[in-house]
Amino acid sequence: MKRKSLTYEILTTALVLVVIAGIAGALLGLVNHFTKVDAEELTYRKAAAVYDGELTGRPIQEGIGQAIEYQGGRVVGVYVPKDPSVTDVFVLCAEGSGAYKGTLKVLVNITGGKIVSMAKYEADETPGLGSKALVDSYFKQYYGVTITPSFEGFKVVKSAPLSGSEVKAVSGASKSSTAVTNAVNAAIKWYQTVVLIGGAK
Amino acid sequence: MKNTKLNTLTNGIVKSNPTFKLVLGTCPTLAVTTQALNGLAMGAAVTFVLLCSNVMISLLKKVIPDRVRIPAYVVIIATFVTVVQMVMQKFLPSLYDALGVFLPLIVVNCIILARAEAFASCNPVLDSALDGIGMGFGFTLSLTFIGIVRELLGAGSFFGLPIGSLGNVSMTVFILPAGGFLVYGTLMALVNFLTRVAENRKYEKKSEAKPSAEKEA
Numbered sequence: 110m111k112r113k114s115l116t117y118e119i120l121t122t123a124l125v126l127v128v129i130a131g132i133a134g135a136l137l138g139l140v141n142h143f144t145k146v147d148a149e150e151l152t153y154r155k156a157a158a159v160y161d162g163e164l165t166g167r168p169i170q171e172g173i174g175q176a177i178e179y180q181g182g183r184v185v186g187v188y189v190p191k192d193p194s195v196t197d198v199f200v201l202c203a204e205g206s207g208a209y210k211g212t213l214k215v216l217v218n219i220t221g222g223k224i225v226s227m228a229k230y231e232a233d234e235t236p237g238l239g240s241k242a243l244v245d246s247y248f249k250q251y252y253g254v255t256i257t258p259s260f261e262g263f264k265v266v267k268s269a270p271l272s273g274s275e276v277k278a279v280s281g282a283s284k285s286s287t288a289v290t291n292a293v294n295a296a297i298k299w300y301q302t303v304v305l306i307g308g309a310k
Numbered sequence: 311m312k313n314t315k316l317n318t319l320t321n322g323i324v325k326s327n328p329t330f331k332l333v334l335g336t337c338p339t340l341a342v343t344t345q346a347l348n349g350l351a352m353g354a355a356v357t358f359v360l361l362c363s364n365v366m367i368s369l370l371k372k373v374i375p376d377r378v379r380i381p382a383y384v385v386i387i388a389t390f391v392t393v394v395q396m397v398m399q400k401f402l403p404s405l406y407d408a409l410g411v412f413l414p415l416i417v418v419n420c421i422i423l424a425r426a427e428a429f430a431s432c433n434p435v436l437d438s439a440l441d442g443i444g445m446g447f448g449f450t451l452s453l454t455f456i457g458i459v460r461e462l463l464g465a466g467s468f469f470g471l472p473i474g475s476l477g478n479v480s481m482t483v484f485i486l487p488a489g490g491f492l493v494y495g496t497l498m499a500l501v502n503f504l505t506r507v508a509e510n511r512k513y514e515k516k517s518e519a520k521p522s523a524e525k526e527a
Contacts, residue, residue: 133389144400237344281482
């Protein structure tokens, strides 16, 4: 009799847990159906922050989307306007190493040989500290400098910048500032290699 | 009866505030309060999970076998945390990024497990819901308050908006973990001091009222 009641207890316990897990799974499936974030859609949504128009992606290592690694940074995605009449506009997703929490990714819009806008793509820097290197007030330091084949990229300084190729690090967040600069320099290297030297449009 | 319900609701705000009185959920408290908005978002997420899990656990308290109640509670809590995570990732991606790993870690937040075990598992649905709202609201208030202080002192801004030239004289240490402990400790001492003063006054008033009532008699 005891044995039977023990079996009964085990079975009911397992059944209750299975039912709870099943209902939980069904609820999560339903919520997921309505909140699913498509990775490609997310990329285009984020890229829209730096380019006001429809973009199309070019896969890395195929023609225009060739991968470039340069001094702690690399280009991981290349997007160009869908409209073929718009030329010399490139939105690059660049990764920079050396950040406080490893690596970070930024979107860099290079139009007509100049960086015109930037946005954070993926980063996990300290809010209120490293995050200050991922906002427009910091990004503005990179804007407007003409990229020539001989341009050697930006340098991070802690004092007031002396030239256009120097950017002032965010106070207390020099690691995040350096990582962003690494990413920007990789994007610049890509532009020099693929567009200025390679002649891509 | 009405008073009991009101007590259940307000209990978590001051008297048994999870952050300053019960000292529960310290890890997310210190980690996400670098900005007031992050504190508010974390508090809102915890409130939602507390409310839903308390209601669900109270509803199922007679169905869940006692031996496996903790795993069952964890499954229920994890479900609601994942719902919050999915919704936040879709509609509030910047906050989702800011809260990072601390969002899924709500599953093991001791406030939620403690309320499930100590309150929801032995109280009716309505009381459990009120307890969830009260505790969640208390947690949200505390996190937002700590976030406001840390953001003001550490970044010179209020909910992300820079306040004059305060940013130039801000002290970065308040955004770092050491500053988190400093602010948390100071505010905890302040809240405890104020509540003790209030309790003493209440006690004095009561003891003054008693002898006069005796005299009248």
